[in-house]
Amino acid sequence: MTTSANQLYGSPKREISVILPILNEAKYLEEAVNAIFEQDFAGLTQIILAVGPSKDATLSIAQTIAAKDSRVIVVENPSGRTAAGLNIALWASSYNVIVRIDGHTQVPNNYLTMVFDILEKTGAVNVGGIMAAEGRNIFESSVARAMRSPLGVGTSRFHTGGNAGEVDTVYLGAFRKEALLAVGGYDERFTRAQDWELNHRLRVAGGLIYFDPRLIVIYRPRSTYKALAKQYFEYGRWRRVVSRRHQGTINYRYLAPPLTVFGVASSLILGSLISPLLFIPAFTYAFFLIIASAKIGTSIAEILRLPFILLTMHMTWGLGFLTSPKSLAGAVT
DSSP: OOOHHHHOOOOSSSSSEEEEEEEOOOTTHHHHHHHHHTTTOOEEEEEEEEOOSSSSHHHHHHHHHHOOTEEEEEOOOOOOHHHHHHHHHHHHHOOEEEEEEETEEEEOTTHHHHHHHHHHHHHHHHHEEEEOOOOOSSHHHHHHHHHTTTTHHHHHHHHOOOOOOOOOOSSSOOEEHHHHHHHSSSOEEEOOOOOHHHHHHHHTTOEOOOOOOOOEEOOOOOOSSHHHHHHHHHHHHHHHHHHHHHHOOOOHHHHHHHHHHHHHHHHHHHHHHGGGGGHHHHHHHHHHHHHHHHHHOOOOHHHHHHHHHHHHHHHHHHHHHHHHOHHHHHHTT
């Protein structure tokens, strides 16, 4: 049973701390911060940049931004891990509404106003919207198409949209700080899936997680197959950790990629050893990739790339899930 955050903590003050875990974000950091500066929010705002040990000019860019505007605070995140950076920024924050934004994202100028109003009206402990993937070249645009389609990532509303309402998890999030502190913040042992895991604990504590499709955050996808494969392998790996840490949280949507990996691999092996008829499941999946790409893509260039992009996303997520070691899960039991 959910409990209104307004009942527990009172109505939020019109004060927002925006927290950003930053690592190797020199390419997009200024753009992300400028989008926060341009917000129409009629209240107090601060921006906390938790900077990890970057290999590019991220730290110097962050320090330059902070030197020009006292609303920006730079804190060190020695480990560079996302969850640790978020907690460091959370502890350094001054205000009772915490809005998470990433260095490779961009928000519209009414984003802070909307999340504050939705938090207040719904009594939620966390609200979020759509992870609107947008690319800047043909590969990134093709990945973005896949990330915004149920054929690529399933039916999560923060990927594909849908009606406003209660959900299991949201992208990034705008939180009541009191609720975050009450559950201990982010679990720093999680390299990935820390959002899902945190939202699970918030829900167990009686909090409402609320999705609103008006909250649109532009997300920049990975720019190479290697980076995309690594990202989705880690997604699958750590989603398995969450399922071990919190029994009963897995559903059929998350089982689709590992079952696909198992089915295609079995089809290829058995088709080679026993009968060509057993190649049918693998050929069926290949046909699905072609049809899905034709449906998702909006140009010939995208349609030609999408079968390989979808294959990369599905297979690496599934492999990550299947090969996730129990020792990894054991570290967070």
